Amino acid sequence: MFLKMIKNDFTRNKVITMTVFVFITMAVILAASAINNIANLIQSMSEMKERSNPADITQMHSGEFNQADIDQFTEEQRENVMMQETMVLLTFDGSQIHYGENQTMAGTIQDISFVVQNQQFDFILDLNNEKLVVKEGEVAVPIYFMEQYDLKIGGTITVKQGMYEKEFIIADYARDYEMNSSLTSSKRFVMNPADFEEMRETYEGELEYLIEFKLRESGDANALKTAYIEAGLPANGPLVDGQIFLIFNALSDAAVALVIILISMLLILIAFLSIRLTFLATMDEDLKEIGVMKAIGISKKDIRNVYLNKYRLLSVAAGILGYLLSFPVANLFNEHMKLYISSDLSGNLKFILALIAPLMVYFMIVMYCKKVMKRIDKISAVEALRSNIMEQGRNKKNRFRLLKNKWFSTNIYMGLRDVWIRFKLYRLLFFIFAVCSFIVILPLNVYNTMNSPEFSTYMGIGKSDIRIDLRKSDTITDDFNNLQQELLADSDIEKYAAFITSSYQIKNADGSWDYINIEVGDFTVFPLQYLEGRSPENEGEISLSYANATKEGLNKQVGDEVVVKADGTEKTLKITGIYQDITNGGNTAKADTSLGINASAVLWYIVSMDVTEGVNISEKMSYYQGNYDSAQVNDIQEYSSQTLGNMIDQMKIIVTAGIIIAVIVLILITALFLRMLLSKDMSQIAIMRSIGLTSQEISYQYMAGTLLVLVLGIIFGVMASNYLGEFLVNIGMSSMGATKIELVTVVWQTWLLCPVVLILIVGTTIYLSCKITVKEDLSIILRS
Template sequence: MFFKIVKNDFLRNKIVTTAVFVFITMAVILAASAINNIANLIQSMSELQERAVPADITQMHSGEFDQDEIDQFTEKQRENIAMQETMVLLTFDGSNIHFGEDQTMAGTVQDISFVVQNKKFDFILNLDNEKLDVMEGEVAVPIYFMQQYDLKIGETITVKNGEYEKEFVISDYARDYEMNSSLTSSKRFVLNQADYDEMRKMQAGELEYLIEFKLNENGDSQAVQTAYIEAGLPANGPTVGGKIFLIFNAMSDAAVAMVIILISILLIIIASLCIRLTFLATIDEDLREIGVMKAIGISKKDIKKVYLNKYRIMSVIAGIIGYLLSFAVVNLFNGNMRLYISSDLSGNLKYVLSLIAPLMIYFMIVMYCKKVLKRIDKISAVEALRSNIMERGKNRKYSFPLLKNKFFSTNIYMGLRDVWKRFKLYRLLFFIFIVCTFIVILPINIYNTMNSPEFSTYMGIGKSDMRIDLRKTDTITEDFKKLQEELKNDSDVEKYAAYITSSYQVKNAEGSWDYINIELGDFSVFPLKYLEGRAPQAEGEISLSYANASKDALNKKVGDEVVVKAGGKEKTLKVTGIYQDITNGGKTAKAHTSLGINKEAVLWYIVSMDVAPGVDTQEKMNYYQTAYDSAQVNDIKEYTQQTLGNIIDQMSTIVIGGIAIAVIIIVLITALFLRMLLSKDMSQIAIMRSMGLTSKKISHQYMAGTLMILVLGIIFGVLASNYLGEFLVSMAMSSMGAAKIELVNVVWQTWLLCPLALIIAVGFTISVSCKVAVEDDISVVLRS
């Protein structure tokens, strides 16, 4: 009998039942996809790490060094070090790499190096996560460049530098654990040993070295780094720990997973509210039937089971379908993971973990249904047969009389008045509109922030029109001086500032020595936004990045002192400010020029500039790129997009998905809410129609009230995405070195385009829903 009742209920409410079913399925799909994405990320990172065997400590170095000293140090540190290997890199400027029809890689922000496969560890893999084995005359291209320049296997690249010129066939793509991410500023092309030896013999590229250490299982990384510094071993370049590479590899996919999880949580909350709306409408419609069932002796438990079984069956079927579809949907989000981390995402872990979503949603819906169904306990058979007791309560004082209306038409006024008098009923819809707006606006704001020139301030560089990076060459010092002289006399340049970054030793919180990258220059020309304090302006002053100042690093606050070793002497510097920086693991610093350049450990030279009003920035960039072959000239927006390319691409997918999900949610919820509302107001609607009001005018009343709730929901939703969204994003980014993100709010998008799209979707839904309900036969309604 109960099965027949459930079946009949399905048939009686086909549209609503289908809508709720789709909604639950969508909640399961998103939740399972998010869990699936995380499971894939964990599994893929583990597999990539196992196959690539990355270094635990990587010391980048340029200049001469003695490998015997490194070997002796390794032997002394055998309790910590398992293996040591030095990779020799032949570094080229992007303009030396030619492909296609007269195209080059000039303008890339990445350092390009050619290497051969390592023998012990830090292996560069192919897309099947197998060690690359490159034949003579061939080259394996980093995935980053394959994407950026659309390079395909079988095509050729030509390396030209001085007298050296050779064409290589692209045989594979290189999956590089240490240098995969766009946040890592170097990329490695893999050659055959014979081609590499020829290239090195002809001195085609600048020599740089990666001095790498693989630690024992219980090896102390900090002890090795400290001993390395104290031994005075080569360190003309940054030191990078293995954890940084792990963070860089996982960051873009982890960011996507977090956004999906956030949307999934909001979706599950909305699913609960959706069930509540449906229950209220159904119970209200079936009030007399409930009274009859009670009158003939059916127990409360059995009556509840009638309604509960429907949602149990629906949740099970939706859970199974959502679970299965999630494995297809997740491919929309993990394309970056499949390319950069693992092409084979098979394994049982994701299937088991993804089951959490449908099971969790099933139990949540059943428990919530039981809670809502407690209302049936309050319904007595006599009252149910006599009247609609769901409306019972205290009589409210008559307010907002129609005679006092001076601004709106009668129908609009009645709609707004209804919202005020029954706001408790509308507040559910109000909350859902806020959440839907949040789901749309937050991803858009994040996307706009990452695409904004202002995002450069989170990368430790001030906002400017152009940025020139000078590559390490024999003439780099002379080029740097020449460039500054030319800029000084260039009337097209409004202002410029030159910066030199060197590696220094700094005393850490434990009293031992670490390396720190310190930038020297005039930081007042292109100022940063400081979390605390200000930029260094006088002798003996330094500012630290948020990651460097944290308790896990130097543990310093504004006003504290930092001891830096420069020119063989220890100098005590006062911390004047703390800024945000997500580059180089977030650990950087800026100091007054009085500290002095560490000439033996200069890492890079940078010049930032603003062009004068009316000057074509692109033309000026082309001029300096031509004038200085070894330079890398970019505008700040291009620099940011190249550095954050993967994350920006992933976020664009989230933006589209968020808009689609929000529109579906808002249409479904509005339809369900109006079904409940119109069901409750059936007698009132019939009376209004019998008095001569047309269906169109009655529809306008409901449209006015619902749209007012939508407008209020949009306002609160936008404000929530701006303030609460900033808090959530800052919390997520704090581990990367940015503790206070200010989201970019594009006014025409957040206050015009998105609200207009939501208003159109809701307006259409109201129009269709009201047309169906309001035009029912009033004689049938009045007789009932």
């Protein structure tokens, strides 16, 4: 009997049942695909790390040094060090790398280096995660540049510097564990040793080195770093912990997976509300049957199981389908991972972990259904046979009398009045509309924020029109001075500021010394947004990035002091501010010019500028790019875009997915709600038609009420995305060094385009739903 009742319920409520089924399936698909992505990420990162065998500690150094000193240090540290290797880098400016038809890489913010493979560890891989082997006359191009400049295997690049000029065939793409991410500022081209030696003979720049250490399993990384500093070994550059490369590689895909999980949780919430909505509608229709079952002695548990088994069956079927569909859906989000981490994502871990999603959704749905169905226990047989549970709470004092209406047409007023009278019923719809708006607006705001010039302030950079980076070259100091003199005399430049970044030693909280990159200059010209305090303006002042100020860093607050060592001289500096910076692992600082420049460890020079009103920024950028060959000239938006390129591309996918999901949910939920509401109001609709109201006029009543709820839901959803969404984004970005990001809201998108599109979708759904129902045979309705 119970099976027959369940079957009859499926047959009678096909639309409602399919709607709930779709929501549960979508939730399982997204949750399972997100877990699938995480499983793929864990497995592929593990494989890539095993194949590339990256360094645990890397000291970047520019200038000459004695390898014998490094070898001696390595022998002394054998209890910590298993292997040591030094990689030589021949670094070129982007303007010296030619491709296609007279095109160069001059616009890139990345340092371009040519290298040969190491012998022991830190291997650069091909797209099959095999160690790259490059023949003479060939080169392997980093994936980052392959994407940015659309470089194809079989194509060519030409390197030109002074008397050196040689064309190389692109033989493969380089998958580089240490420098894959756009967040790292350097990229390595792999070439044959013979070609490398030929290039090195005529190389005009200063040689750069990666002094790399591979630790033993029991090795102490902190002890090794401290010993390296105390030994006074080559350190004209940052000291990088290998853990940062893991974070950079996984960041984009992990962020996508977390956002997908958030959306899937919202869908599960919508599924809960849909079940509640359909259950109340079903109870309203089946109330007399429930009364009969209670009257003949059927237990409450058995009656609950009649309805509960339906949702159990739905959850099992949706879980199986969602699990199977999650794998092709996950592939849509795996393209970045396939390119940058592993082309083969066929591991078995994802099949096991993805089962968590359908099992979790099943138990959540069943537990929620049990809670909702406790209503059945509260209904006595007598009450069920003589009353309607859905009518409870409707006998409010009517404050919206038709006679008092002076502002709206009668049909619109009746629709608005219905929302007030049956607010408990409409609040479910309001909440779902708000969630859908949230799913659309939050990813859109994040995407706009990443593409905004203001995002530079979260990268430790003041907002300006143009940024010029001068990298290591023989003429870098002269170029830097000449550039400042030219800017001073250029009437097209409204203001500018020059900054020099050097590597300094700084005393840690435990009293040991570590390296830190400190930028020196006037930070009042293009100020940052500080979490606390202000920029360094006077002698002996410094500001720290959030990552450096935390307990995991220097454990300092505004007003504290730090000790910095430059050229052997210790200086005590007062901390005036803490700012946000997601570059270089967030470990940066900014100091007043009184600190002085650590001339032996200068890393780069930067000049920021604003042009006067009416000046063409692109033309001014082209002018300075042409006059300074070694310079990298970008506007701030382009600089941010290149740095966050991978994350921005991933966010585009999420924005598109969010819009598609929201549209599907809106259509199904609106149709479901209207079907339930119109079914319940059928007798009322028949009475209105019998006294002369047309089907169109009745449709306007339901459209007015539902659209009012939609507008309120959109307003609530937009506000939630601005405040709650901002809170969630800041939690996610705190690990990168930014804890207070203000999302950029494009007003015409948030308050005009999105609401209009949502209103059109819902309005069309309401119109079609009402059109079908209110035109049914009047005589049949009245007889029933």
